[in-house]
Amino acid sequence: MKKQYAFTFLFFIAFFTTTSIFAQCEDVTVANLTNPGPFDVATLTEADGIRNGPDYAGATVYYPTNATPPYASIAIVPGFISEPSSVEEWGPFYASHGIVTIIIGTNSPFDFPEARAEALLDALETLRVENTRATSPLEGGLDTDKFAVSGWSMGGGGAQRAAVLDNSIKGVVALCPYLNNPSLNHSSPVLIFSGENDPTAPPAQHANPHYNATPNTTDKLLFEIENGNHSVANTPNGANGLVGQIALSWLRLHVEENECYCPLLTDTLLDNPSEASDIQTNIECAPILAVQENNLDIHLYPNPTQNVVNISSNIPVSYKVFSPLGQLLMEGELLENTKQIDLSGLTSSMYYVMVNDTTLKILKE
Structure with a gap:
């Protein structure tokens, strides 16, 4: 069932707390979706002891050093004949906002989307191992129920296929994805960025069919960037920074389950931005729920x-x-x-x- 999200004015976070979600939502603003975010960032590689996954070649983990765990995480894979450096700006961006990020290479630069999907799932396994590795600075610091995947071009196609292969994935961010004959029957909320003038993965042949192939019961968003090319979403600075703001909000909403980001997306970031040539979405924010005084003695x-x-x-x-x-x-x-x-x-x-x-x-x- 498609999720609906409430912008909820409550006077508690959990059952016995008094902290207000309304107060939390006051801090959810576009001004706080900065690049970089508020946290310092460090990295881990295989030289530091992280797992060498058999389905990918080389990895860098970006993580915040002064945020409060447990952290949500995202795995990112590049496109056809491309190096991890092509998408590396996403690592420090997400990590500086408290989301651990692993960026991987591929065993072959010619790997097709299905192999890249397997590589992403293997990268998530590396994060699970890192969460239990005694000498890791991330030991016990990852919420392994809050994993997302992302990728560029064929990597974006692979990210969507990874969600089909693993229904525990909480979110997908597809960057100008390339995937022929898409079979995308999954329930993971998917954000698709595309470039209006992309000559490699034209939206009419890739992003738009991908959106349509994703079930209507799955939360989905297609954001086509006006005059954008194939690499327009390779960094969070794309579309005057709107790419990073939307992607971060998507992960906050769907992976971290922070409902404050639903109205930020629908009422602000997606409200007729000049950077967009097309927006399609089925997400809805539910009506306000408020815990009320009990006047009926119920x-x-x-x-x-x-x-x-x-x-x-x-x-x-x-x-x-x-x-x-x-x-x-x-x-x-x-x-x-x-x-x-x-x-x-x-x-x-x-x-x-x-x-x-x-x-x-x-x-x-």
Whole structure:
């Protein structure tokens, strides 16, 4: 199901905290999507002890030295007959914003997209190993549930194919991707940059068919850069810096699951920018959810709960259960005296339960 994201005004981050997400969202501005970001960056190579992956040739890991882990991560692969240097500016950019980045080479410069997809998956395995390597500065510092992939040209095609091969990937950033006859049935949110005047991967033959081949149930965004060539998205400075701002926001929203970036994207960055010759997207920001004062004497118990939550109410009620990002997960009506909602099908998390017109929070253990 396509995700919907709530720009949520809440007076807590997790169940028992009082920090406001509204206050967090106040810091989510275009002005903070700088290049470089606020953190210092260091690098690791195989000479420093990182794994030598068999499906790629050589790697550099860029990581922040003064940010707070655990970190999301992204693996990036270059294009046909191209070196990692062709996309290396993405490494310090992402890392300076707190996202660990591994940029790899290919076993052969002539590798096609499918081989580059395998190379990206192997790079993610290197990050998993790095998270457990005792002498690594990243030991225990990576959130291995928050991985993304990216690539340029055939590497961009490979990044999209990697999402098909591994459905745990949380996001894709395809840079002027090249992929013939695309088979892209996956659920990983995909951002596609293309250049209007790209002679190597013309949008009409690659980026646009890629967007159309991605299921409508998958969050997707196509951003075509006016007068752009094949390398227009090779650095975050492309399109007057808009390429980096959109890519970073995409990872924040979909990989780090920070819903504040949904309205920043839809209402600001994608609001008729002069740098774009075409924008296509299906992402939507859900209506505001707010935890309200309970004026109807409705209570949820036990809270926390393991499976079933009871509703104390003497009147019939309708209910909706929302994810932390505002996605509607369940709904129904309860007419009997014993009113229960079975949450056993949901993972352990905090949820919002709207009972009639009152929204309450519930923690499922």
